[in-house]
Amino acid sequence: MKKHDLAPAQLTDIARTVLKKRYLLKNEHGDVIETPETMFWRVAETIAAVDARYGASSEQVEERAERFYHLMTQGYFEPNSPTLMNAGRPLGQLSACFVLPIDDNLTSIYETLKHQALIHQSGGGTGFSFSRLRPRNDVVRSTMGVASGPVSFMDVYNHSTEAIKQGGTRRGANMGILRCDHPDILEFITCKLDTTKITNFNISVAVTDAFMRAVDRDEEYDLINPRTGQVHIASRDGLKHPLTGDVLVPPGQPMRLRARMVFDLIVQCAHATGEPGLFFIDRANEYNPVPHLGAYEATNPCGEQPLLAYDVCNLGSINLGKFVTADKTIDWDYLREVVHESTRFLDNVIDANHYPLEQITHLSQRIRRIGLGVMGWADMLVRLGIPYNSHDAIELARKVMHFIDEESKVASEQLARERGPFPEWEYSIWGPDATCARRSDGSRIRPQRLLRNCNVTTVAPTGTISIIAGCSSGIEPLFAIAFWRYQADSRMLDINQDFVAQAKREGWYSPELMERIADTGHIHHPDVPAEVQRVWVTAHDIAPEWHVRMQAAFQEYTDSAISKTINFPHEATPDQVREAYELAFRLGCKGITVYRDGSRENQVLSTGSTG
Ligand code: UDP
Structure with a gap:
């Protein structure tokens, strides 16, 4: 095929705008020198x-x-x-997802910081586990000083991200993960309660099966110092609850916490801001296709890819x-x-x-x-x-x-x-019986299959490519049937075209009705037939439990993980968030992310007339 006979791409106006703004090749004066067709042919x-x-x-x-x-x-x-x-x-x-290792020394921390910058510059997102770093106030022998701890280094990574725009198009995205048994876990859980902080990171707590069992049985568990591998001894300030100030572990005492208290704090913060999410690290590792090369400690920014170091x-x-x-x-x-x-x-x-x-x-x-x-x-x-x-x-x-x-x-x-x-x-887990990686009880994890790829399937958020393809994103429900799009001082009605076609076909279409739907943010109006109201549900009509069940259904047949947001209405309670987190664990998900409507001030998408 020659460039001049490229068949036209089927693209909406919005898709063309997105491509022009961020994807099509530009010359040094910033003029676009590619069409969507020549871009797709280049690829x-x-x-x-x-x-x-x-x-x-x-x-x-x-x-x-x-x-x-x-x-x-x-x-x-x-x-x-x-x-x-x-x-x-x-x-x-050409790749979106990376995980880089951070070891407990300054050389590693700053080497990886440099590598993060290089990956962001090329348009990739990075995930990190900060779990190997010694806790705040722990000893630093080389300087006889004290360590600043995982959260302070996360802040350094965050600032570096802020300074680098990905290939001049989008800002870098990161995932920060800390294990539930790290001594700084409470500081980590609450580090994004101030929604102006660490904004270039999504954060998730890596929770183990043992931790979830301890939550269930209301037991205590040890916090381990990764530098020594021993139970951490509280420093001279002791360990205080980050919100109430109550002393949880007095100075000089071994750190043990009630798992339920830690889980409550996670739930409370997630209810308030949507973070932290959970990363079910043992579940993810059970399906690690190449455990002989290392264990999963982190995922990419949106959670769909647990990955090894590098x-x-x-x-x-x-x-x-x-x-x-x-x-x-x-x-x-x-x-x-x-x-x-x-x-x-x-x-x-x-x-x-x-x-x-x-x-x-x-x-x-x-x-x-x-x-x-x-x-x-x-x-x-x-x-x-x-x-x-x-x-x-x-x-x-x-x-x-x-x-x-x-x-x-x-x-x-x-x-x-x-x-x-x-x-x-x-x-790998796909290898021959005599050599393949197995579960600890000796059973095969996957059947023997001669594959070209260690992992094949996943579910990504598809934030931009769903706009390019003109479809709903990932496995999410529709966000809205109609909404007002504000662009360059003008107000444009954006309506689902399938919905318009159905309304016209069935004879209940009117421009006023479409505007009313955009104004109110829902389709529960007398002019919309009951069956249409039943089928055309949007994220906010759907109980959180269905969101979790849908994620689990896709997870059952997916090698990696699933990127999905479990949406809650504004009035949802912390207990409902807790139930979703527990259900995700019970149903075999590898992680979970929630969002309660309106809980972050600068919400990007919103329905209704306030949008
Ligand atoms: N990603 C990123 N920066 C962004 C959006 C996405 O680094 O602004 C990475 C991140 O690892 C994410 C992955 O790309 O998990 C896939 O995201 P998505 O499917 O939304 O990307 P798209 O290909 O649609 O742009």
Whole structure:
């Protein structure tokens, strides 16, 4: 295909605006010198070219590029933003997710700070565990001073992020994680109560199964100093409750806390600000495909990828709404085809990638982790006439994700036959019986499968690529049916086009009704038929429990984790947040993030006339 005969991309006006502002190539004067079509062709060509390394002819490479181009321009599949921005360009860094290690010494802390900057500059997000750092006020032998502790270094990382804009497009995103048994855990849990602090981090507490059991049984547990591996002894100030000031551990005493008190504090803070979230670290590690290379200590910024130190993942998402046919069924055959093509795309991205660090290049080649996910799930449901908050939706979630997970593994097996399995395969959880990593009780974690990629599936937030594909994001419910978009001093009505089409088809459309829906932020008006009100539910109509159940349904058939926000109405109580956290643990989620409407002042999205 020549550049001048590129088929036009199917893009909404908003998608074109986003691409122009942040993705299309600009010259040194800031003028855009690419069209969306030439951008998609640049990506398709660069990623397809990898096939030549594995023996494909130039005609085959061209055909592959055309297929990739079709998937992206027609909104069936989009790779993560760094691939769209950087493929075929000098930086060439194509992945969204990284985790870097921080060891308990200044060299490591500042080496990793530098690496964070390099990754942000290339458009990637970084996650860190601060759990190895010695606690605040602990001894520092080299200077005879005292340590400043994980939270103060998180602040340093936060300030550095503030100073660097990612490739001039977006500010860096980080995940900060601390284990529940770190002596500074209470300070960490409360560190974002001031919503002007550490704003470039999402934070999650890494909770162990033992901790969750201790919460359940109302038991105490030890806080361990990572420098010594021993129970930490409280310094001369003792340990005080960060909100009440009550002395929890007197000076000089071993630190033990009631698990329930710590859990209550997490819940109270999450109710107040949405943070911290939880990272169920033992659950994540149970499914670590390559435990012989290390354990998971942290995730990427939005939580969908638990990763090892210097680990990386490139993501891509399939737009499910596109697979609903006119007679309201799912086109499974075409979905299969797109899953196979997308898996191949993501495997090629690993080879086309230019990573900012040698350690990352090495590990990515050894384990070949990819993250194939979905978006447009809410669109799929409304097109099929199934309410998000229903057992039918949960069942369909299982069925769809099971299908995608299985088909992507079949595709990865095909790639392994053509190109070889990932080099660490033999000792991974997918390896042969005699050598593979197992659970502590000796049982296999996964069946033996000769795969090209150690991990295949995930669910990303798809914040920007869902706008590009013109679909609902990730597995989230619709945020609103209609809302007012304020842009450059003008007020524009943004309405779900499927909703408009249905209203016109069924004869209850009127411009006034659409404006009323945007004004009130809901569709519960007499002119909207009851069945439509039942199916077209939005995030705020859906009880938190359904959000958690939906996340768990997708998790059942996903290798990595799921990025999802469990939405609560403004009037929700801390107990309801607690129930969601406990339910997520019971249902096998790998983490959870909540948000209570209006709990942060600068909420980005909002419905109703205040929006
Ligand atoms: N991410 C980031 N900065 C951002 C948004 C996202 O570094 O501003 C990273 C982060 O690791 C996140 C991942 O990209 O988990 C995927 O996010 P999303 O799906 O929203 O990205 P998109 O590809 O849609 O831009």
